[in-house]
Amino acid sequence: MYPQGSNNYQINFSGLGCWLTVLGVVWLLSAIGLGWIVKSIAFIVVLILVTPVLAYFGFRWWLKRNLIEGNCPVCETQLAGIRNTQTVCPNCRTQLQVSKQGFARFTPEGTVEVNAVDVTDGNRSGEAVDVSVEVLPPGDDEN
Ligand SMILES: [Zn+2]
Numbered sequence: 001m002y003p004q005g006s007n008n009y010q011i012n013f014s015g016l017g018c019w020l021t022v023l024g025v026v027w028l029l030s031a032i033g034l035g036w037i038v039k040s041i042a043f044i045v046v047l048i049l050v051t052p053v054l055a056y057f058g059f060r061w062w063l064k065r066n067l068i069e070g071n072c073p074v075c076e077t078q079l080a081g082i083r084n085t086q087t088v089c090p091n092c093r094t095q096l097q098v099s100k101q102g103f104a105r106f107t108p109e110g111t112v113e114v115n116a117v118d119v120t121d122g123n124r125s126g127e128a129v130d131v132s133v134e135v136l137p138p139g140d141d142e143n
Contacts, residue, residue, distance in 0.1 A: 070102035079103055 026038050066083040077091040081098035086106050088095055095106040 068098050068100070068102060072096065073103055073105055 029035060029038050067080060068083050069078070069080045071077065072079055072089040072091065072094065073096070074094045075089065075092040077089055079087070079089065079096070081087045081096070081103065083098055083100060085098050086095060087098055087103075096103045097106040
């Protein structure tokens, strides 16, 4: 509990009173030859204010260069991703590689892309079906 009175003034450092206090302190420090303190503090304040703005615009610039928008090659869902990263399509769970050109199916090492053609009696249309065959890593008992 603070008693009402002189303490109240220090707590309510807001609005015009705050700036008047700052100006007063600046004037006082300049008057006694400590202007460099003001300059350093001002520099730090400007730095604190400017850094997030620069970081924001830098991030925006970086995002513009690296954010790739495109469609999932499997299910055509609209996707956005960071260039040169891997992502998973939220719709069909396909692993995707994000490149400058867009999204491509990510093919892990040991996977063989196979174009299988269904030639059974019921289906003679010769429709090609994309099939990914994953070659499992050799087991420990291979030796
Ligand atoms: Zn998909």
